[in-house]
Structures are given as structure tokens and as C-alpha cells.
Amino acid sequence: MILVIDVGNTNITLGIFDKEELVSSFRMTTKIPRTSDEYGIMISDMLRTRNVEQSDIEAVIIASVVPGIMHSFKNGILKYIKKTPFEIGAGTKTGIKIATANPREIGADRVVDAVAAYDLYGGPLIVIDFGTATTYDLISADGSFLAGVTSPGIRISADALWNQTAKLPEIEIKKPASILAKETITSMQAGLVFGCIGQTEYIVKKMIEESGIPDMKVIATGGLGKIIAESTDVIQIYDPALTLKGLKIIYNKARGK
Template identity: 60%
Template sequence: MILVVDIGNTNIVIGVYDGDELLGNWRMVTRSEKTSDEYGVFILSLLKHSDIEHTKISSAIVSSVVPNVMHSFENALKKYFNIEPLIVGPGIKTGITIVTDNPKEVGADRIVGLVAGYDIYGGPLIVIDFGTATTYDVVSEKGEFKYGITSPGIQISADALWQRTAQLPSVEIKKPSSILAKNTVTSIQAGLVYGYIGQVEYIIKKIKEEMKIDDMKVIATGGLGRIIYEETKLIDVYDPLLLFKGLKVIHDKNCKK
């Protein structure tokens, strides 16, 4: 079995594959102050709760955009699973050619999403990840990653609004029944959700226009992505497990069966 892990700015998501079957997946808050023992014991408890025998996990792959967490997390896998994890980074085989101005700046999570999207759907392709930041990444028909757009995530936008204004409350992120809001809560929700739908649709259209490719497939992932996917026809597929699939593909490209 394979442990697949993506360490993001807000959450750490963990999955276990048995062959090509994802047996389970879990989410925990990213905290850089956790020790290797805390990570190790927590992962063991998740596996035990799902009746997954941890001794059957023979390898692991980790992508991370939070360097401060990596030391503790790697040590947890070594100490509690006796595994030296494969780390997504420079020199690893992905099947994607990064031809941006500075390939070293590209986050591991973006690479993983592109790998999964290209492996499953082929190119040309736009992968949108609705995470802490929302990223729009473009991979060509030949598997070349040339272009990426980054914007504040929906939750960041919401947090900034209520933190920087004295009288506006924190609200649940959901689409109100109408954009014609009659109170403060639905006013904020309308601005956040309808505004974000507009952003997503404009960026998708602009990418296709400048690349002169009308039939690019658009894949979305990330926790709040479902809200936007359900409100636009410009996103073809919403796949909440895209990063797990990408990690599995990269693992198989780099590890012998």
C-alpha cells in the first residue's frame, strides 16, 4: 500500500492506495509547530479508525508547499512507518515539462494537479485548484506547463473582508438565492460567490482567447471548487481527488512495482 500526502498552506490531506484503489482519505489542519511524534500518532489513529493495517504501507510520496512542516513530517514517516518518502521536487519524473520562466518557483501541488489532469484527460488542459490561493494552470497537448495564474482564494477573500472592516461579520461561504441581497450576510455572500464565478469564467475565457484554443478541457479541484463548478458551464469536471491521483501517478513513474 502507498501513503500519499499533500501538505498545503491550510490543510494536509492524506490518502492510502492499495493498487489503484483509494482506500481512504483524511484532512488535518496544517500546523508547523507539530512534532514528528504528533504527526506519526495522528496518522496511525486515522488508519486504525479505518481498519487499515499500517504495517502494510510500504512506500509514501509527499508534495508540500510548507517547508517548515517537512522536517517533522518526514521524520514521522521514518519513525512510525520505517519509510523514506518520495518528495515531489526537482529531478523527479512527472511526465510534465515545466517551461515557465523559473521552474523552481512552481509549487509541488500545482505540478501534481497537472500530472493527474494530463494523465487522465490529456492536453491542452486548464487545471483550477481552489485552495488557499486559486491557481489556474495550463498544460499543452505535448504536456508542457507554460502558463499559470494565481489569485486569492475564496476563503482568503472572505477573511480579509471581515478582518479589515469593523462592522462586517464572518459568514458562511455559499451562494444566496439571488444576487439582489437585502441584508448584510447575503450581501457578502453574493459578492464573494457571484464575484468569484465571474472571475473564474473571465479567466477561463481569456486563457482560451489568448491561446486561440476554444476546446480546452477545464478540470477543477480543491475544497471550495464544488461551489463554483455547480454554477458555471465553463468547468467540465470537478474532481476533489485530483491531487491524490497525481501523487499516485508520480509515485508509479518513480518507483519500481
């Protein structure tokens, strides 16, 4: 079994692959400071609830955009899972050519998403990840990462809305029945969700227009992406496990499989 881990700004998402099948996934929060022992014990316990022992894990692969926790996190894996984790970084064989001005600036999560989307669905395509930030990445027919757009994620926008105003409450992020809201909570939900839908449609349209590539697929992932994907026809596929699949694909490439 292979343990794949996506360390994001909000959550750490872990997946277990048995051969090529994703058999389980689970999450923990990123922002709580933890020691290597806490990380190791939590991961070991989560594995055991899935009837997986540390001896069942052949390898661990990580993509991280949170360097500040990685020393403790990787040490926890080494101490409790007994494997030295393979972390994706500059020089990792991915099959994607980064054709931007500074390739090292592209986050590991975006590269992993691009690898998965291109390998599973083919190019040209736009990959949208509705995470802490919402990212839109353009991948050409030959697998080159050509351009990317970064905007605040839905939850960042929501946090700003209720933390920077005196009377607006913290709310559940969901799509209301109508944009014609009659009270405060649904008016906030309408602004957040319909605003993100509008942003998605406009950015995708402009990326297609300015790239001159009319026949692009649009693949979406990310925790809140399902709400948006179900509400617009510019997204063809919503794949919630895209990043985990990309990690396994990169592991296979790195091992020459």
C-alpha cells in the same frame, strides 16, 4: 497500500491507495505547530480508524508547499510509519515539461494537479485548484506546463473581508439563492461566491483567447471548487481527489510502472 500526502497551506490531505483505487482520505490542519511524535501518532491513529496498520503501508509520497513543517512531518512518518517518505521536488519524473521562465518556482501541488489532469483527461487543458490560493494552469496537448495564474482563494478573500472591517461578521461560505441580497450575510456570500464565479469565467476565457487554443478542457479541484464548478459551464469536470490521484500517478512513474 500507498499513502499519498498533499501538504497545503491550510490543510494536510492524506489518501490511501490499495493498488490503483483510492480507498480512503482524511485531513488535518497545517497551521498548528506539531512535533514529529504528534504527526506520527496522529497519522497512525487516522490509519487505524480505517483498519490500516503501519505495516500495510508499502510507501509514502508527499507534495508540499509548506517547507517549514517538513522536517518534523517527515520524521514523524519515519518514526511511526517506518517508511522514508518520497517528496516530490526538482528532478522528480512527472511526465510534465515545465515550459515557464523558472520551472523551480512552480509549486509541487500545481505540478501534481497538472500530471493528474493530463494523465486522466488528456490535453490541452486548464487545471483550476480552488485552494488557499486559486490557481489556473495551462497544459498543452503534448503535456507542457505553459502558463499559470494565481489569485487569492475564496477563504483568503473572506478572511480579509471580516478581519479588515469593523462590523462585517465571519460567515459560512456558500452560494446564496440570489445575487440580489437583502441583508449583510447574504450580501457577503453573494460578493464572495459570485465574484469568484465571474473571475473564473473571465480568466478561463482570457487564457483560451491569448493562448490561441480554443478546444481546451477545464478541470477543477480544491475544497471550495464544487460550489464554483456547479455554477458555471466553463468547468467541465470537478475532481475533488485530483491531487491525491496525481501523487499516485507520479509514484508509479518514479517506480517505472
